[in-house]
Structures are given as structure tokens and as C-alpha cells.
Amino acid sequence: MSSKTYDAIIIGAGIVGSACAAECAREGMSVAIVEAGIVGGGATAAGMGHLVVMDDSEAQFALTRYSQQLWDEISDELPREVEHDACGTIWIAADDEEMAEARRKEKFYSDRGVKTEILDAQSLAEAEPNLRPGLVGGLRVPGDSVIYPPCAAQFFVDQATSKGAQLFPGVAVDAITGDGVRLRNGTSINGGLIVNSAGSSSSSLTRGLEVKKRKGHLVITDRYPDFVRHQLVELGYLKSAHTLTAESVAFNVQPRKTGQLLIGSSRQFGVDDARVDTSILTLMLDRAVEYLPGLGKLSSLRTWTGFRAATPDKLPLIGPHAEHDRLYLATGHEGLGITTSLATAKLLVAQIMNRETKISVTPYLPARMAQETRHA
Numbered sequence: 001m002s003s004k005t006y007d008a009i010i011i012g013a014g015i016v017g018s019a020c021a022a023e024c025a026r027e028g029m030s031v032a033i034v035e036a037g038i039v040g041g042g043a044t045a046a047g048m049g050h051l052v053v054m055d056d057s058e059a060q061f062a063l064t065r066y067s068q069q070l071w072d073e074i075s076d077e078l079p080r081e082v083e084h085d086a087c088g089t090i091w092i093a094a095d096d097e098e099m100a101e102a103r104r105k106e107k108f109y110s111d112r113g114v115k116t117e118i119l120d121a122q123s124l125a126e127a128e129p130n131l132r133p134g135l136v137g138g139l140r141v142p143g144d145s146v147i148y149p150p151c152a153a154q155f156f157v158d159q160a161t162s163k164g165a166q167l168f169p170g171v172a173v174d175a176i177t178g179d180g181v182r183l184r185n186g187t188s189i190n191g192g193l194i195v196n197s198a199g200s201s202s203s204s205l206t207r208g209l210e211v212k213k214r215k216g217h218l219v220i221t222d223r224y225p226d227f228v229r230h231q232l233v234e235l236g237y238l239k240s241a242h243t244l245t246a247e248s249v250a251f252n253v254q255p256r257k258t259g260q261l262l263i264g265s266s267r268q269f270g271v272d273d274a275r276v277d278t279s280i281l282t283l284m285l286d287r288a289v290e291y292l293p294g295l296g297k298l299s300s301l302r303t304w305t306g307f308r309a310a311t312p313d314k315l316p317l318i319g320p321h322a323e324h325d326r327l328y329l330a331t332g333h334e335g336l337g338i339t340t341s342l343a344t345a346k347l348l349v350a351q352i353m354n355r356e357t358k359i360s361v362t363p364y365l366p367a368r369m370a371q372e373t374r375h376a
């Protein structure tokens, strides 16, 4: 396919691969981006685009916080179609136990320099009048924001190609070889190093990777400007998002710049079928209507599903493969890959260039997972 030998071959032009490609190209590397479908067409197109600081662990916090700072740094450069909206998040407490969680979260964030604001029942109702009465309060995190992820991926690919990277769209990698990648069309591309950023398909290219598909559903409505003003997430979300086995739904609603509402979210393991599952969808929408009763009267336009790439310890794999020195991994970002794409790219390239990193890479190193990996 190409007689050239690239410094880096990036497999997958989701938001993670695209951000890595832009960063590699910025460092002067010659880059090939090989994408089986279209740019940003995988989980990146299916995701909500909530850029959110999370505190499930110190490592998760460090990565999301660092990445959010990187998004803030480029917010003025993002093209209009990326729809960056600094709407903030409100974590909603339905009872006293969840309010205690809001206070714990508030302390965790403010101890680490993230601005937050505790809302009582009245200030929550004033901030979001369409929420049902009787909620106890919440936590506002004003620094969180929202983007439209496929356009962000395209923006990063454009940055990479403007620095000489070559995009191979509609071209699937069949196998990672000793000196590059073999393509499904029978040809090859040679590269000094290979980055497996194929999202939930990454484990089919690198055997032994503990990356599993975690299905999610989303619904988008017609335009109802100002129906909600922040990304609204129930604090019960934390229970459902962080169990590794259960099939779960949680209230998670996002205002889009278009005036539309994006309604999530569900999580299912062990399901490969991408079709909409009406039983899960019903549970998810019922949950949303519990919090926003007026939602039941609005029109939805489209429902879709996507697959998160989940690792057992809920942290992504960023860095060299434990056994193959020319293979790097940038995968396993589960439900936070839009947020953490930029930090992933920085950490990956710093490791390639043997440079200091702004945050410790240790928690994300692939070597932490016991792997018995052989290439196909």
C-alpha cells in the first residue's frame, strides 16, 4: 500500500488515535493513521462528549483533571462544529446518603483545586427548574464541559495531516507484524512503532489484552433550548458506572448547543449485538423521566448504541506493550475516553520520546496487567 516506512502507525482514528496522531505529528514524526471506517465513527461517535473530572481513584482523577486542563487550553482553537459548551455538571442527590456522597466529592475536589459548589434543594431547583421536586441537593462542578466528539476527532486528524501525517480511511488492519501492519486488503504499511488505539477492537489485534466491550445506549431529542442547563448526573450513577458485572442504567442528561437533549446512560457487559435493546432502553428512559418528569412529553429523534473499551481496573492502557518494544497501547478508556484523549496523547508521546510527564504514567502502564501476548 505504501513503500514508505513511517515513524509511527496509529491504528484507529477514534478520538484517542486522532489525538495521538496529532501529538506524534507535532513532535515531527512521520505518521500513518489507519482507520477501518471513518474518522471518529466508533465509540467516539456514540459517546456523550462530557468532559468531566472524575474521582473513582486518584489515578482516574489525575488523568481526567490533566486532560480537562488540556481541553481548556485549546478551547479557543476548537472549530465551531466541535460545539464546546462550558455548561458544567450537576451531580444530583436524591436522598441523604447521596448528599453525603456529594459532600465527600466536594471535599475531594476542593482539596485538589477543582472548583465546586454544594447546592441545597432550593438552589438545585433554581438551577434546574425541570427536575422533579423532592430532590435533596447536589454538587455543581462548573469547570466540566461538553463537546461533539466526532468533530473533535476530525480536528485532531486535520492537525496531524497538516503536519504531514497520512490518513488511510476505510482500511482495516488485519495484524500487527514485526515491521508494521498487515492490512485486510493484503498489503502492508511499514512503521518504526505501532500504536494500537483501536478502542473496543484493540484486543482482537493484540492478543491477551484485557479489554472488553461494554455496551451503552443513548437517545437524542428534538430541540428544547434551556430544558436543562448543565450536564445532569445522578449520584447513584457512580454505583452503576463502577460495578464491573451488572447490567445497569443511570440518569445522565446533557444539553447540546443545538438545544437538543442527549439522554443516557446504560452499561452492559457480555453483549456484542449492537442493536438497540428495548428493555434496557425503557429502563433508561424511565429513570430519566423519574428525574425530569417533563421529558416524557418531548420527542426523541434517534437512539443508538456504542461499545466502551473496558479494562478490569477501570483505567486505560497507555504506553509500551510489556513484551513488544515497538508496540504501544492507547486503549481501554471505558466511559471517559473523550475526556482523557488529550492526556493520553501527551503521556504516550512523552514515553515514546523518553521525556518527563506532567503526571505519573505508572497507573496506566500496560505492564501492570499480566499479559501473555502473541501476535497473530
Ligand SMILES: Cc1cc2nc3c(=O)[nH]c(=O)nc-3n(C[C@H](O)[C@H](O)[C@H](O)COP(=O)(O)OP(=O)(O)OC[C@H]3O[C@@H](n4cnc5c(N)ncnc54)[C@H](O)[C@@H]3O)c2cc1C
Binding pocket: 011, 012, 013, 014, 015, 016, 017, 018, 034, 035, 036, 037, 038, 039, 040, 041, 042, 043, 044, 045, 046, 047, 048, 049, 050, 051, 052, 171, 172, 173, 174, 197, 198, 199, 200, 201, 202, 205, 215, 216, 217, 218, 264, 265, 305, 306, 307, 308, 309, 330, 331, 332, 333, 334, 335, 336, 337, 338, 339, 340
Ligand atoms: C454510550 C456512551 C457514552 C459515553 N459518554 C462519554 C462521555 O460523556 N465522556 C467521555 O469522556 N467518554 C464517553 N464515552 C467513552 C468514549 O466514547 C470512548 O472512551 C472513546 O470514544 C474511545 O475512543 P477510542 O478512540 O479509543 O475508540 P473508538 O472511537 O472506538 O475508535 C477506535 C477506532 O478504531 C477503528 N478500528 C477498529 N479496528 C480497526 C482495525 N482492525 N483497523 C483499523 N481501524 C480499526 C474503529 O473503526 C474506530 O474508529 C462514552 C461511550 C459510550 C459508548
